[in-house]
Amino acid sequence: MATTTTTVPSAGPVAGWRSFLSRLRQGDEIAQMITFLFAASVVLLTLLLVFVLWQGSILPRHKFGFNFFRTSVWDPIFDQFGALPFIYGTLVTSAVSLFVAVPLGIGAAIFLAELAPARVSDALEFFIDLLAAVPSVIYGVLGVFIVVPLMRSYIQPALQNTLGFFPLFKGPAYGIGFLTAGIVLAIMVIPYIISVSREVLLSVPRDQREAALSLGSTRWESTWKVVVPFARPGIFGSVFLALARALGETMAVTMVIGNTPTISASLFSPGYSIAAVIANELTEASSNLHYQSLIELGLALFLLTFILNGIARLLIVATSQRGRRTGHT
Amino acid sequence: MSPGLRWRKFVSGFMLTMTGVCALVSVSVLFLILGYLVYHGGTSISWNFFTKLPAPVGESGGGMANAIVGSGKLLLLATLFGVPVGFLGAIYLAEFSGGTTAFVVRYAADLLNGVPSIVIGMFAYSLAVLPFKHFSTLAGGFALGLMMIPITLRSTEEFLRSVPNALREASMALGASKWKTIASVIVPAAYRGILTAILLAFARVAGETAPLLFTALGNSFWSPGWNQPTASLPVMIFTYAIAPYDDWHRQAWAAGLVLLGLILVINIVARAILSRGIAVPRA
Known part of the structure; x- marks a missing residue:
């Protein structure tokens, strides 16, 4: 030894x-x-x-601290920078887009996963993948030339006539603004929601459906009360993914939001978003503080999307593993 | 049939129809987009679009030849930067690395993949534009290449991992060294998948606009060499679409049609390559 x-x-x-x-x-x-x-x-x-x-964002962090995110004066001439209008615009447009895209996307995903024959489902999924590949500047062009005129002459007046008593739908119909940006964003994120939700729904084990059906539930009841709850974390994951995409989207939003820093209860009013202000001002920043304030906005955007993407990935992975564990092989 | 059951059946049929409507609406958006682009772009596209420089404001006619060449140069640089890093990084992850290193690299790649493109542009601006005090094709290529890395890396790794272990063992048993095994057995076995990954990454950055705003900027003329600002199709579409001239709008439509056509064709080709399957039977 x-x-x-x-x-x-x-x-x-x-x-x-x-x-x-x-x-x-x-x-x-x-x-x-x-x-x-x-x-x-x-x-x-x-x-x-x-x-x-x-x-790159040391100066504004030291000078404004947390007030950077709470004040709403953005004045490069007097070196006053408060980012609230941009944060507000980003959050409102993202909220509008999810409000439109989530029901549509999940509905479509349920159809593709539960109802459509595999061949049809795969074919449609192919088109949806193509839709996800369309660059954002193209959505911006369509927004400028199609959605904005439609909103100005038909949708916004119609909303005003029917729901005008809500502060959300008051004010002149410019066509551009929070609502338009939100709708263009919705069109952009729907493919993400559909593709991921479909995948998650397909990973729900078959015996879950069969059990529900054999107990006498209708097709819809087995889908809505058994399959969807089983896949719920993954569906939430797809929504977080869509939210992260909507928050960081630049081109399409810049082209239709109106680029005016306002905080207004009306969705018809023109606004501004974090990504849009970076795109418009970064190369023309008048002072170092101005430049660094924009970098700080970028940092905030980065952290936000980082957290959302992380949550989304965890939820999606957890759901598909659950499907694999419960399903018999 | 009891009224309760009839009601439940009605609800079931109704809701399922609604999901079908949702799917129909979502997919028809693609055809609306394509239809509009083909209609507006098709009427304004001409031979001049591909061969001439942009006309000065007020003059009609002109084309986007410089933007097409500019986009080509940017994408070439992006591919030269992004693909080697992504591809070799993926080989390390799939063939050499242990658990912890792989986790860290994968995590970094996923993080990079989720970064909004405008933030990538900001990063490239402060790294490749500010120190040199001028915009350049190189800076734009760097920004786009940075976006290609995570996409190439993650999918290449996945395809390398899907190559059955029996192939690795067979090659090693014949006395080949590890890198010979990788170069002559594993990569050829997964090449369809890797090609698809690279093509999809290419298509994804081909339409990126936000990172180019601060790096390649734009240019109304030819951009000789690699060290000057250059025009590119996505940025041209952006500037032309928000300008107040009808003639520019037409050019924007035409450019949009060309760009979308390119991206959709690459996507379809990539998927066609993949759907023929990986050339090796799975173990």
Whole structure:
């Protein structure tokens, strides 16, 4: 025993060195090193991104503190920066988009997963994937030339006549504004909701449906009371994913929101969003404080989407694993 | 049939029809988009669009030749930067790394994938534009390449992992070293999937506008070399669509049609490549 313990440590490094050399000669160590460098560069770039955003927003953090997010004066001339109107615009447009997209998207996902024959479902899913690939600037063009005139001449007057007693639907119909931006965003995020929800619904084990049907429930009851609750976390995940996308969307929103920093109860009023103000002002920032305030807005946007994406991923993974666990193989 | 049951059956039929309507509405949006673009873009597209420079304000005619070339250059740079990093990183994740490193890299890639494109633009601006004090094609390519990395990395890794272990073992048993196994067995076995991943990443960044606003900026003329601001199709669409001139609107439609056509074709080709399956039977 004693002899082995004394010889092993001395033989170990030599043997290790030798096998290292032989592996090096075959190139394995080099291949591993090269690929490791590339993999590590992904981590470094991500860290650098966080560092640049953090380091770049020191001035406003020190000068305004948390008031940056609570005040609503955005005045580059007097170096006063309060981001509330942009945050308000981002949240309102995202809320409107979810209000439209969630029922439509989940309804469509239920149809694709539960009702449509597999062939039809796959074909439609193909079109929905294509829809998700349409670049946002194209949605912006359609928003400017189709949605805005439609809103101005038909939808906004109609809403005013029927629901005008709500403060939400008061004020002149410009066409551009929170409501229009929200609707364009809804069109953009629907494919995400459908695709992910469909996937999650399909992962619900078959015996759950059969059990409900055999107990005498109708097709809809088995879907709504058994399958959907089973898949609920994953469906929420798809909604969070859509929300993260809507919050960070730039081009389509910039083109239809009106780019006026206002906080108004009316959805018809023109507004502004975080991403839009960055797009419009970053290259023309008048002072260092102005520039850094925009970076701080970017940082806020980054953190928000980071958290939402994280929650979404957890929910989706949890649901599909639950389906795999419960389902018999 | 009792009235209760009849009511339940009615509700069931009604709600299921409604889900069908939802699906119909969502899918018909695609055809509306395509229809409008083909209609407006088709009437304003011409040979000049592909061969001429943009006309000065007030003059009609002109094209977007510089933007088409600019987009091509930006995408070439993006591919040269994003694909090697994503591809080799994925090989490390799938073939070499242990659990913890893989988790960290994957986490970073997912994080990068979720970053809004405007923030990517901001990052590229402060890294590749501010220090040099001028906008450039290189900066734009960097921003787009950065967006390609996570998409390429994650899907390539997935496809490499789907190659059956028996293939790896067979190759090693014949005495091949690990990197030889990877280069001549595993990557060829997964090449369809990897190609699809790269094509989809390419299509995704081809339409990105926000990161280019601060990096490649725009240009009404040709952009020689790699170190000057350049026009690109997405940014041209943006500036032309929000300008107040009818002639520019027509150009924006035409550019939109060209861009969307390119992206949809790449998407369809990518899916066609993949649907033929991975060339190896799964273990």
